[in-house]
Amino acid sequence: MKPATRFTAALAGSVFAAGLWAGAANAEVTVLGWPGGPEETALRAAADAYNAKDDVSEENKVELLFFNRDGFWDKLQADLAAGSDAFDLNLLATYSIGRYAPFMEPVELSDGAQALYGDAVLSTMQFDGKQYGVPTDLSLHFMYYRKDLIDALMSDDDAKARYAEISKEHLGTALEPKNPDDWTWDDYAATALYFTKAVNPDSPTRYGTVLQMKNLLFNIMVWQSTARSYGGDWMDADGKITVDSEAFRKGLELYKTLYDAGATPRDSLSYEFAEANAAYAAGQVAAMVQWNAAAADLTDAEKSPAVGEVTATIAPPTGPEARATHIHGLGLGLNKSAENKEGAKAFLKWLSTEEAALIYARAGGAPALSAEAVSEVAEERPDLVQLGEYAGAYGYVMNGGASANALAIYELQAKEFTGYWSGQQDLDTALANVEKGMADLLK
Amino acid sequence: MQTTHRLEWTLLATPLMAFLLVCLGFPAIVNLIYSVSDISFETLRSPELSGFGNFAAVLTDSGFWLANWFSLRFGLLTAILECLIGLGLAVFLAPLFKERSWPIAILMLPLMVAPALMGLMYRLVLHEFAGPVPHYLWAWFGNSPAFLGPNSAFWTLIVVETLQWTPFAFLLFHMAYQAIPEELREAASIDGATGFARFWRIELPLMLPTLAAALLIRFIDGFRVFDNVYVLTGSGAGGSTTSLSIYIYEAFFKQAAIGKAVAASVILFAASFAVLYGLNRLARRRRR
Numbered sequence: 001m002k003p004a005t006r007f008t009a010a011l012a013g014s015v016f017a018a019g020l021w022a023g024a025a026n027a028e029v030t031v032l033g034w035p036g037g038p039e040e041t042a043l044r045a046a047a048d049a050y051n052a053k054d055d056v057s058e059e060n061k062v063e064l065l066f067f068n069r070d071g072f073w074d075k076l077q078a079d080l081a082a083g084s085d086a087f088d089l090n091l092l093a094t095y096s097i098g099r100y101a102p103f104m105e106p107v108e109l110s111d112g113a114q115a116l117y118g119d120a121v122l123s124t125m126q127f128d129g130k131q132y133g134v135p136t137d138l139s140l141h142f143m144y145y146r147k148d149l150i151d152a153l154m155s156d157d158d159a160k161a162r163y164a165e166i167s168k169e170h171l172g173t174a175l176e177p178k179n180p181d182d183w184t185w186d187d188y189a190a191t192a193l194y195f196t197k198a199v200n201p202d203s204p205t206r207y208g209t210v211l212q213m214k215n216l217l218f219n220i221m222v223w224q225s226t227a228r229s230y231g232g233d234w235m236d237a238d239g240k241i242t243v244d245s246e247a248f249r250k251g252l253e254l255y256k257t258l259y260d261a262g263a264t265p266r267d268s269l270s271y272e273f274a275e276a277n278a279a280y281a282a283g284q285v286a287a288m289v290q291w292n293a294a295a296a297d298l299t300d301a302e303k304s305p306a307v308g309e310v311t312a313t314i315a316p317p318t319g320p321e322a323r324a325t326h327i328h329g330l331g332l333g334l335n336k337s338a339e340n341k342e343g344a345k346a347f348l349k350w351l352s353t354e355e356a357a358l359i360y361a362r363a364g365g366a367p368a369l370s371a372e373a374v375s376e377v378a379e380e381r382p383d384l385v386q387l388g389e390y391a392g393a394y395g396y397v398m399n400g401g402a403s404a405n406a407l408a409i410y411e412l413q414a415k416e417f418t419g420y421w422s423g424q425q426d427l428d429t430a431l432a433n434v435e436k437g438m439a440d441l442l443k
Numbered sequence: 444m445q446t447t448h449r450l451e452w453t454l455l456a457t458p459l460m461a462f463l464l465v466c467l468g469f470p471a472i473v474n475l476i477y478s479v480s481d482i483s484f485e486t487l488r489s490p491e492l493s494g495f496g497n498f499a500a501v502l503t504d505s506g507f508w509l510a511n512w513f514s515l516r517f518g519l520l521t522a523i524l525e526c527l528i529g530l531g532l533a534v535f536l537a538p539l540f541k542e543r544s545w546p547i548a549i550l551m552l553p554l555m556v557a558p559a560l561m562g563l564m565y566r567l568v569l570h571e572f573a574g575p576v577p578h579y580l581w582a583w584f585g586n587s588p589a590f591l592g593p594n595s596a597f598w599t600l601i602v603v604e605t606l607q608w609t610p611f612a613f614l615l616f617h618m619a620y621q622a623i624p625e626e627l628r629e630a631a632s633i634d635g636a637t638g639f640a641r642f643w644r645i646e647l648p649l650m651l652p653t654l655a656a657a658l659l660i661r662f663i664d665g666f667r668v669f670d671n672v673y674v675l676t677g678s679g680a681g682g683s684t685t686s687l688s689i690y691i692y693e694a695f696f697k698q699a700a701i702g703k704a705v706a707a708s709v710i711l712f713a714a715s716f717a718v719l720y721g722l723n724r725l726a727r728r729r730r731r
Contacts, residue, residue, distance in 0.1 A: 074696040081484040099699065102485045215677050217697075265571050266589030269680040270596065275570060282572035408698045419681025422593035441698075 028063045029343040032076070032087035034330060035066035037293075039137055042365030049359050050350055060343035073407075076100070080335065088338035089348065092133040094124040094328035094397060095217075098404035105334045106130040107345065109352040116354050120395055121368045124329030127402055133333035134352045136360060138368035138391055140325040141222060142313040143188070144280060144298055145180050145287035149195060149204060149310075153177045162202075163194045170199070170261060180287070183317040185226055185254055188287065189263075195286035198262035206284040210276045211255055211264040215418040217410035219272060221326045222289055223417070224398065226251030228326070229319025234398040234409070234438070241438050243413075244431040247321070252430070256421055269422050283307050289316050292366070295383055315390050327395035329368075368392075405441040412437040471712075477705040484699060497706035506682060507707060510690035517601065517686060518666030524605045525661050526654060529612030533620050534642060540617065551614065553607045562674030565603050593680045600672055600684060604665060612657045619653035620646065659722070687711060 033043045047062040065087055067075065073096055079086065080103035092100060109131060114122065117135055125133035153159050154177050167175040167190035175190045183191070192208030193199045199208075212219040224232070232247030258264055265271065265279055277294050279285050283306030290298075292313075301308030316325050332351065338344050350356055354376075357367050361377045361384055368391045369384065378385050400406065413434055420430040478497055480490035501507050532550070540547060556564070569590040571577045580587035590599045623646055631641045647654075669688040678685040678693060685693070687707070695704035 071696075077484060077696065081487050099484070213680070215680055215682065267569070267571060267591045269593055270566075270591035270676050275566075278570060278573045284572060405699065411693070411697045415678065415682050418679075419683075422680035422683070424593065424681040424683065 028059060028061045029089065029340050029347050030063050030065055030087045031332065032065045032090040034091050035069055038364035039330065040066060042360045042363040045363030046351065046356055046360045050347060060346060062347055083337045085337045085339045088335055088340050088344035089332045090335055092125060092331045092333045094402055095406045095410065097125065097127045097132055097402050098406055101127045101132055103336050104132055105336050106132055107334050107348050109134060110349050112354060113352040116357060116370060116373050117368065118370055118392065120392060121329065124327065125331045133331035134348050135329040135331045135367065137330040137366045138327060138387060140292055140327045140387065140390055140395060141225060141289050141316050142292050142295060143180060143287060143316050144290055144311055144313055146307065147310050147312045149286050150180060162200065163190060166190065166193050166199060181314050185229065185317045185319055188317045189254060189258060191287060192258055192263040193261055196261065196263040205286050207265055208263040208286050209258060210271065210279040210285045210288045211258060211268045212271045212273065212276045213255065213259065213268045213418055213421050214270050214272045215414045216272050217407060217414050220410050220413045220417065223251065223255060225316050225324045225326055226254055228324040228396055229322050231321035234400040241435050243438065244435050248431060249427060252417060252420060252427060259421055269418060281307055292387060315394050323394050324396050325390055325394045327391050327397065400442060403442065408441050409438055474705050474709060477702060478709045480702060482701045497702035500703050501707045501710060506685065507690060509682065510685045510687045513685060514666045514687040517668055518662045520601055521604045521665040522658050522661035525609045525612045526657050528609045530616045532613045533616035537620055550610050554610050559670040559674050561603065561607050562671035566675055591676055593683060596676050596679055596684055600675065603671060604668065608661060608664065612661060615653050615657045616650065619650045623649050
């Protein structure tokens with residue numbers, strides 16, 4: 001063999017050997033998580049705790065992988081469909097579980113998982129009766145309101161009289177101000193109108209509320225508790241689509257009334273989570289329904305100096321049928337194409353134990369835990385007590401809300417309902433279009 | 444001699460052809476197959492041929508035609524505005540740029556910003572409680588319009604796109620204007636031509652090819668707009684700001700209607716090819 005050939009062969013051999021070594025070193029459990037928020041911090045803490053355990057071998061240590069939140073679900077969809085083995089475990093959400101289930105495998109949780117989470121929370125990670133993930137974080141909605149403004153209203157007779165006048169004029173009934181925990185949707189609407197400068201020039205805030213009305217599926221999740229509290233659902237028990245109902249009409253008309261009256265910023269049709277928070281934090285809004293994830297910022301006087309000290313949170317208003325808050329869970333599930341399935345299953349089983357859930361909660365995550373479990377962290381995380389309580393008492397998932405096309409249904413509703421709110425089509429057309437589209441999507 | 448020339452041509456063109464075949468040919472073939480198939484994320488590797496149902500679904504979908512109408516209006520209006528303003532700047536500021544060229548660098552700055560970032564920036568700038576524009580409008584006039592409301596979102600998007608891409612048109616016109624021989628202007632001046640006559644009868648005709656190219660490039664860019672619109676308004680209330688690119692994206696990822704999305708992209712491809720081919724023929728005829 002010539003020297004040059006020998007050198008080339010040696011180089012190729014060493015490269016091959018290095019590849020093998022790298023392959024062996026990569027035999028860990030790779031977890032694709034939700035980046036850039038408390039979920040990432042909490043998952044890092046849980047992974048560190050797991051990796052530090054004596055009985056976790058080197059090849060089963062957990063390695064975390066994150067990519068940008070923008071288009072996360074679309075990218076995950078493409079990766080899973082392509083059979084990517086770049087990650088063993090991946091993020092899941094209740095509303096997308098049906099879409100990803102064909103590319104995932106059901107998982108087994110720890111023995112104590114049922115007592116730790118409860119059936120309602122475990123069901124946020126189920127599809128077709130099978131458990132596809134460990135629920136790590138729960139999202140639901142709070143009513144955020146300004147205690148100072150409501151207290152002032154409740155203690156002023158002239159203000160109460162004006163409140164009654166405004167509610168009579170706009171809602172057809174003279175209402176009295178109430179404690180927000182006793183609000184119906186009409187009380188919320190009356191309060192929103194009272195605290196709107198365009199309706200009541202003496203209002204201390206420019207707007208009574210801020211509605212997130214951008215054509216976006218997450219905004220429909222925020223809105224739909226109005227319809228739910230009037231008894232609305234996507235389908236009845238027989239699978240018949242029931243969107244064209246009085247309950248949905250009531251909920252949609254409520255938003256339209258508030259938008260048309262100027263009780264929410266004029267650009268609300270382009271608002272989502274961040275815009276609504278900015279409006280509320282500016283001190284120019286009296287009350288709003290928003291995701292629980294905003295609580296940490298909006299009740300912190302340093303992060304929200306204008307409102308932090310005077311903001312309180314309760315469950316969304318009640319309706320004639322129920323008091324309701326949409327819930328959905330984030331969790332971790334097993335990729336069907338995972339390379340290290342056994343290691344991944346072991347990590348998931350540990351993640352569903354009380355030990356892991358408490359580490360996750362202490363590090364900033366938002367798991368919905370049973371009353372007994374949450375009492376362990378109640379002092380550090382009082383918000384988790386409220387989260388678990390509301391999820392158990394008022395949480396719901398629309399019938400079909402975890403189906404394979406749930407995301408597409410939310411998208412469809414977002415398009416049609418924002419079309420109604422913006423005045424581009426009437427309510428009958430919007431509801432008829434949604435029923436027709438849902439019939440195609442739920443075939 | 445001719446054989447050698449042909450061999451050289453083949454040799455030099457082969458890498459390009461191979462690149463085009465791999466990078467464009469393969470996706471194009473897959474797209475064509477998907478467009479006539481019953482396809483989902485579960486069956487990406489085993490599509491079942493199903494005829495032209497996807498094309499029928501697209502062509503009978505009012506959303507597709509509304510998206511076309513949005514893209515057409517958006518592309519035409521932004522192209523015209525960008526070229527008019529870019530041409531105006533290039534001509535009126537020419538004496539300044541002759542003396543000092545650094546202001547050109549400042550004018551070019553918007554081009555350095557990614558369109559998605561530009562959308563994000565305007566989301567902040569136009570926000571009623573966080574943005575400087577509404578802040579000063581409220582402070583000075585006690586009111587501020589809804590920049591992204593249902594009636595104004597389209598025009599706000601036009602302004603945002605125009606502000607970002609006018610520098611591109613300006614740059615083309617600036618170079619074309621500088622390339623006009625000075626003797627022509629001097630001769631026209633000696634013949635008594637006014638400034639406007641010089642521009643209208645000499646400079647503008649000489650810049651017409653650049654104008655046509657700028658209009659075409661900006662129209663194509665505006666027609667296929669996605670990022671800044673998607674970041675600013677999404678597909679808009681009731682789908683009112685759905686461009687054709689957004690329509691295809693949403694059909695593919697949000698509705699998981701892969702066949703329909705791909706069929707729409709095939710129709711777009713065919714229409715674009717027809718228009719570009721037509722323009723090419725027109726240009727060749729004019730050259731003759």
